[in-house]
Amino acid sequence: MPRDGTATRQRILDTAERLVIENGYAATTVDQVIAESRTSKGSFFHHFDSKLDLARSLVARYAAADIAHLDDAVARARAATDDPAEQVIAFVRVFEDDADELMSAQSSCLYVSILTERQLADAGTSKQIVEAITAWRTTLSTMLRAALDQRRPGHDIDTDALADHVFVTFEGAFLLCRSTGDNGHMRAQLTVLRQLLESLLA
Amino acid sequence: MPRDGTATRQRILDTAERLVIENGYAATTVDQVIAESRTSKGSFFHHFDSKLDLARSLVARYAAADIAHLDDAVARARAATDDPAEQVIAFVRVFEDDADELMSAQSSCLYVSILTERQLADAGTSKQIVEAITAWRTTLSTMLRAALDQRRPGHDIDTDALADHVFVTFEGAFLLCRSTGDNGHMRAQLTVLRQLLESLLA
DNA sequence: TCGGTACCAGACTAGTTGGTCTGGTTCCTA
DNA sequence: TAGGAACCAGACCAACTAGTCTGGTACCGA
Structure with a gap:
């Protein structure tokens, strides 16, 4: 399992950008971003406050x-x-x-x-x-x-x-x-x- | 206490329109609409499914x-x-x-x-x-x-x-x-x- | 006057949400 | 090789949300 923080961060950003453009910001949940970017809550809140x-x-x-x-x-x-x-x-x-x-x-x-x-x-x-x-x-x-x-x-x-x-x-x-x-x-x-x-x- | 259903309905619509335009649909909560249109949950869900x-x-x-x-x-x-x-x-x-x-x-x-x-x-x-x-x-x-x-x-x-x-x-x-x-x-x-x-x- | 209907109030609930916490793994450096 | 830092996993929690339910009030036709 490689540890490349920036790659994960980019994956989250890419997924989130797609979802926000598609469904709006409020309608996009953190759980959804996590699921579709294949990461976890811990990872998400490590990269974003x-x-x-x-x-x-x-x-x-x-x-x-x-x-x-x-x-x-x-x-x-x-x-x-x-x-x-x-x-x-x-x-x-x-x-x-x-x-x-x-x-x-x-x-x-x-x-x-x-x-x-x-x-x-x-x-x-x-x-x-x-x-x-x-x-x-x-x-x-x-x-x-x-x-x-x-x-x-x-x-x-x-x-x-x-x-x-x-x-x-x-x-x-x-x-x-x-x-x-x-x-x-x-x-x-x-x-x-x-x-x-x-x-x-x- | 007057009973005028259509007036209440209009008040709800007016309030909701303002809030949705202002904050977006997902970010607008039913409770918020109720509070700002001075009505109640029962009233809201009587007029809207x-x-x-x-x-x-x-x-x-x-x-x-x-x-x-x-x-x-x-x-x-x-x-x-x-x-x-x-x-x-x-x-x-x-x-x-x-x-x-x-x-x-x-x-x-x-x-x-x-x-x-x-x-x-x-x-x-x-x-x-x-x-x-x-x-x-x-x-x-x-x-x-x-x-x-x-x-x-x-x-x-x-x-x-x-x-x-x-x-x-x-x-x-x-x-x-x-x-x-x-x-x-x-x-x-x-x-x-x-x-x-x-x-x-x- | 009586019963039905439209209208309204607000407590309550089941599910969801952003965010926390603990524990574990990899990597870098001394 | 030890230990700290970055990174990640997922159980957990408190707050909130849409929607339900029960009870009550005004009005209208019979």
């Missing part, structure tokens, strides 16, 4: 991956073209192309589950979510401002809000997929978002 | 109000102008103008809470949510098709997906408001949505 501590670790890991995903997409968009407006479109295309495999990997976003349970939002977990949202806003707002200044000088658009709209589209699309179980909505929504941005930056 | 039955009643009422809200906005948009494209913009403006009071009445959407808890989504509650989403899609898709055929003949836009994008913007904006507690995001997102549609239907 409480269920709330698990939630915080979960969000921290998820938000870090989310920001990494963002940075990667921005890098790819910048590598594709030097034109600011085309970079914006390329950015959306990165996610549009990956939409199907994204949805097969996770049927929804952890943020949704965490934010709907106020007990968590008040308990320090929301801070990291806000940081991730801010990262998206800051990065995209800059890109959008450059693109709009070039294509639509003198526009009256709030680039922060437009940047948020990308994030909003993701979260809303996750919900839409969830309602019918049809994951195809994610790609369709990203396509629509791109077409809207194309008409704005034409 | 189970907690799940409450959830179903809650969604039914909410979805009906949602569709009524939609129909009202469409009627107002049609009264404002005969031009299809201008109707679309007027429709969004109805919600844009009412955004602040909408957010003060409810800090989030019941759909989000219900959809994140899979136990409910599988238990017949999602059917009514899907019906409401379909109503939005059908109504708006028709409006959008007329507008696009006029302003952008030969376009390649999926009007169903574009119609869904309006719904998606609402749900995503609710989430965004929730993350920071800043309800101003709702109006900002609706403004951005309108500006994007204006550029598309210019």
Whole structure:
């Protein structure tokens, strides 16, 4: 029997993330996480002080991956073209192309589950979510401002809000997929978002 | 002591709706609903067979109000102008103008809470949510098709997906408001949505 | 006036939940 | 090779949860 603490911890986090996204945080029991990650109560509470501590670790890991995903997409968009407006479109295309495999990997976003349970939002977990949202806003707002200044000088658009709209589209699309179980909505929504941005930056 | 069953039932529903939107379904206990609606266990289980039955009643009422809200906005948009494209913009403006009071009445959407808890989504509650989403899609898709055929003949836009994008913007904006507690995001997102549609239907 | 029905109150219960505790195993270091 | 630290197993517990049951009150038709 090997003793590898970090492996067990990761297994717990993976299982918990899946269950929380699937059923929500309150509906996910510690016993369930233990059973499905093939470990024990002693092990669980060795790695996490409480269920709330698990939630915080979960969000921290998820938000870090989310920001990494963002940075990667921005890098790819910048590598594709030097034109600011085309970079914006390329950015959306990165996610549009990956939409199907994204949805097969996770049927929804952890943020949704965490934010709907106020007990968590008040308990320090929301801070990291806000940081991730801010990262998206800051990065995209800059890109959008450059693109709009070039294509639509003198526009009256709030680039922060437009940047948020990308994030909003993701979260809303996750919900839409969830309602019918049809994951195809994610790609369709990203396509629509791109077409809207194309008409704005034409 | 007056005996008015329907009044008590409504009070329970009002309280439960507030609590579920605020804390989520699983995190909302029957005892809590009873306490805050100033009634008793006997009364609660007289009006509702189970907690799940409450959830179903809650969604039914909410979805009906949602569709009524939609129909009202469409009627107002049609009264404002005969031009299809201008109707679309007027429709969004109805919600844009009412955004602040909408957010003060409810800090989030019941759909989000219900959809994140899979136990409910599988238990017949999602059917009514899907019906409401379909109503939005059908109504708006028709409006959008007329507008696009006029302003952008030969376009390649999926009007169903574009119609869904309006719904998606609402749900995503609710989430965004929730993350920071800043309800101003709702109006900002609706403004951005309108500006994007204006550029598309210019 | 009487009996049935809708409505309501609150004690009670069986099952579940997060969390604790004791004991044991592996590994690292001195 | 001894002993401490990290890791893990699972019995156990106190608190809580949805739902039941018994008893009682207002109303309505006969």
